[in-house]
Amino acid sequence: QLQFVESGGGLVQPGGSLRLSCFASGFTLDHYAVGWFRQAPGKEREGVSCIMSSGGSTNYADSVKGRFTISRDNAKRTVYLQMNNLKPEDTAVYYCAAPMILVGLCKLTPTGQYNYWGQGTQVTVSS
Numbered sequence: 001q002l003q004f005v006e007s008g009g010g011l012v013q014p015g016g017s018l019r020l021s022c023f024a025s026g027f028t029l030d031h032y033a034v035g036w037f038r039q040a041p042g043k044e045r046e047g048v049s050c051i052m053s054s055g056g057s058t059n060y061a062d063s064v065k066g067r068f069t070i071s072r073d074n075a076k077r078t079v080y081l082q083m084n085n086l087k088p089e090d091t092a093v094y095y096c097a098a099p100m101i102l103v104g105l106c107k108l109t110p111t112g113q114y115n116y117w118g119q120g121t122q123v124t125v126s127s
Contacts, residue, residue, distance in 0.1 A: 002027050004096050004118030011124045017084045020121060022096030024077040029053075033099060033106040034079040035114055036070060038092035038123075047108025048094070049081060057105055063089075086125045093120040 008020040022034060035050035049060045049070040058070050067086075072079040079096060097114035099106075107113070 002032075002098065002116040004098070004116065006094060006096055006118045006121040009094060009121030009123045011126065012086055013127050014087060014125055016086050016125070017082070018086065018123060020081040020083065020094055020096075020123070022079040022081075022118060027077075028074070029072070029077045029079070030074045033102050034072065035097050035099075035106060035108060036079075036081045037095045037097060037108075037111060037114075038090075039095070039120075040089075040092040043092075045095070045111055047111065050106035050108055051079060052106055059106055059108060061108060083123070086123075088125050091123060091125050093122050095120045 003025045005023045005025050012018055031053050033052050036048040037045050038048050039045040051058045051070045051072055055072050067084050069082040095118055097117045099113050100115040
């Protein structure tokens, strides 16, 4: 069973930074694209960023372009999300996930194409 463990969330002031980690527990990550998603209270889950298995291609939601950077270290079985210049609207529970089957480049929608999910980590941006 593929399982992800997210970490790195917390409380940060507007303009601050956080780095989230997504660790693949019990399996190698080499062949999987991975996406980061977030869900704020009362809102639907939305895609934030995704990265192909080799790390050679990435995709970002317009709302985070230029502020967030996704990367991966397959040897460490970990995918990272560096978040800079955080805004209150970035407040959400952040999840990582992987699709069982991927055709073409990774996409952020629909979220249903992602089969394996972590439990999430809370990010709160507030002064």
